[in-house]
Amino acid sequence: DAGVIQSPRHEVTEMGQEVTLRCKPISGHNSLFWYRQTMMRGLELLIYFNNNVPIDDSGMPEDRFSAKMPNASFSTLKIQPSEPRDSAVYFCASSRGTDSPLHFGNGTRLTVT
């Protein structure tokens, strides 16, 4: 079991640039979650997918953020344009579905200067 794989591990970009974060969930898991972690706000759910369909995107901060899941083994979170306040660690997690625990990737640390 390779676990949830995220890339890149670190991303440093300038304000205004587009940022794309990638996630490969655990094979066989049909739910995928994007979280953001900051000191101020802790772990915040941004969006989650069930069977590749977005179910709840109420946590997406604003229109600059978008997420896609084109197939069961890949998801992206895009920020365009990025701003310094987007600096955080972004985690992807997957689970087998309802009532199943989440398994997290190691995160992408994003710094926007």
Add this chain to the structure above:
Amino acid sequence: GQQLNQSPQSMFIQEGEDVSMNCTSSSIFNTWLWYKQDPGEGPVLLIALYKAGELTSNGRLTAQFGITRKDSFLNISASIPSDVGIYFCAGQRSGRGSTLGRLYFGRGTQLTVWP
């Protein structure tokens, strides 16, 4: 949104001591989970609880699902330096709608263990 109140916020203990932390909610959950996060890594699942009143152990860790379904605690016995990290509680509901599968996290307990 949903809030889980986790306490204490931080703990500084000596190696060998026992640790206890807890989590409360104003709403009922059907599943309680405890995660540990090491620096530079994602949270890792320690214990999952699925039934009110359930007491589950995983090595030196013991966790309980409160009978009211609104709380849970985690105990660590005989702490060691590698127990250092941030411990998160999380509650999960099952059911229809957008909350399906959604986890609500506490703010975490930062544990420091002195040798």
